Amino acid sequence: MRKLVAALISLAFATACSPHYTEADVARMETQIKTEFEQKGFVVDEVKMIKDAERHMKGYVRIHKPGILLSNFRVTKDCTATMDADSGSSLWECK
Numbered sequence: 614m615r616k617l618v619a620a621l622i623s624l625a626f627a628t629a630c631s632p633h634y635t636e637a638d639v640a641r642m643e644t645q646i647k648t649e650f651e652q653k654g655f656v657v658d659e660v661k662m663i664k665d666a667e668r669h670m671k672g673y674v675r676i677h678k679p680g681i682l683l684s685n686f687r688v689t690k691d692c693t694a695t696m697d698a699d700s701g702s703s704l705w706e707c708k
Contacts, residue, residue: 632668632698633667634664634667634668634670636664638703639663643661643662646660646662656676657675659674668695673692674692674707675689676688676689
């Protein structure tokens with residue numbers, strides 16, 4: 614019984630201390646994606662990311678190119694972000 618209790622405490626501690634996304638991380642990720650596309654010359658209409666697991670987000674970015682001819686041509690790209698379990702750093706992509 615003591616081993617079981619010790620194992621549960623150890624598991625709870627490890628889970629609590631492992632890196633995971635917070636709501637602030639979601640907001641930062643949306644800002645980072647928006648900035649990246651704006652730097653590439655796109656107008657960003659909307660970015661939405663949601664946390665769907667402790668270290669994973671999914672969502673989309675809706676963009677268009679400025680100008681008379683292409684301004685009505687909007688593109689939506691699916692986005693994902695994954696946090697490394699050891700370092701806590703994130704990799705994201707939109708395709």
